[in-house]
Amino acid sequence: MKALVKRYAAPGIWLEDVPMPEVRVNDVLIKVKKAAICGTDLHMYKWDEWSQTHCVPPYTMGHEFVGEVVEIGAGVTSVAIGERVTAEGHIVCGHCRNCRRGMGHVCINSKSVGIFGKDGAFAEYVAIPESNIVHLRSEIPDDFAAIMDPFGNATHTALSFPLLGEDVLITGAGLIGTMAAGVCRFAGAKHIVVTDLNPLRLEIAKKMGATITVNEAAGETIDGAMRELGIQGFDVGLEMSGAPSAFNEMVAHMYKGSNIAQLGILPHNTQVNWSDVIFNALTIKGVTGRRMWETWYQMEQMLLGGLDLSPVITHHFPFEEFQKGFDVMCAGQCGKVILEIA
């Protein structure tokens, strides 16, 4: 079968013929229909410092997908051939202390489909353990099903704290920040202010429900947005840029006693004005992955309830034209990019 393989410990990705995945007793074999390119795929494509320390080539990339079940292992009981499915990409052990207390998203033995420990879905077929399969309601379109993994990051982060009637600041209108704006709108936030340096992405944030967008590269400021809205601070902060300056701006604009959910991966040497955090009694919660499986139930309900993700999907390419997809991602002139595999 054809697959996009991270073949070498160097920048790039390679379309190759590889053997079909092995279908073990508890595995489900999926014929992949669509797969989306994630920011994490871009890290691995560029072979940056993070990839060099976390990933071991060769492996097939891709973890955001939708497809059809074509084969099941002898021990599989809850998934049927012909079903349309997606999957949680973190494969957890089920027996560590965190798994056993219902916190699989921080399993200490976790593997990640298409990132480390398990071949991924930029391929004609992918094998996934039954435990990770997500059944899809027919009302959820393929395009949305293919991006439930990052939508799950957005959902997990945005729903970390109560949102009804709250003023929310989102720093970073990237692939995840724009979807988070949609979640905040759906969940009843009052004002949603979104910052970025990229006008195209701020435009998407607007379509997803941002009240005001702030393009700091164009001289707009969070203070200006607050004046326009007549507010003195934010109740909830969702940091989704990973930029130290954005994080510090957020800390400086929160109400006393308010909450920040941190998804963006800040550099390890990020300096923080700790006095603001301490004396303003801020709570900062680190967020990783998706809660298993509450986040998935929440996503399903929002999609069935009419949350429209289509503004965040800007490009589709045939599988063979994957390079165009990575190029547009590298240039940042896009929302989600979907590869049409079958």
Ligand SMILES: NC(=O)c1ccc[n+]([C@@H]2O[C@H](COP(=O)([O-])OP(=O)(O)OC[C@H]3O[C@@H](n4cnc5c(N)ncnc54)[C@H](O)[C@@H]3O)[C@@H](O)[C@H]2O)c1
């Ligand atoms: N914790 C997790 O489990 C997890 C999972 C996925 C992604 N992430 C991280 O979350 C972040 C968002 O992911 P993404 O896929 O949306 O990435 P992305 O690159 O699409 O989005 C980041 C956005 O931040 C913007 N930005 C950069 N500097 C900024 C600044 N100073 N102020 C405001 N905006 C700024 C960029 O223009 C970009 O649009 C990244 O840091 C990513 O590595 C974390």
Ligand SMILES: [Zn+2]
């Ligand atoms: Zn992803």
Ligand SMILES: [Zn+2]
């Ligand atoms: Zn575990």
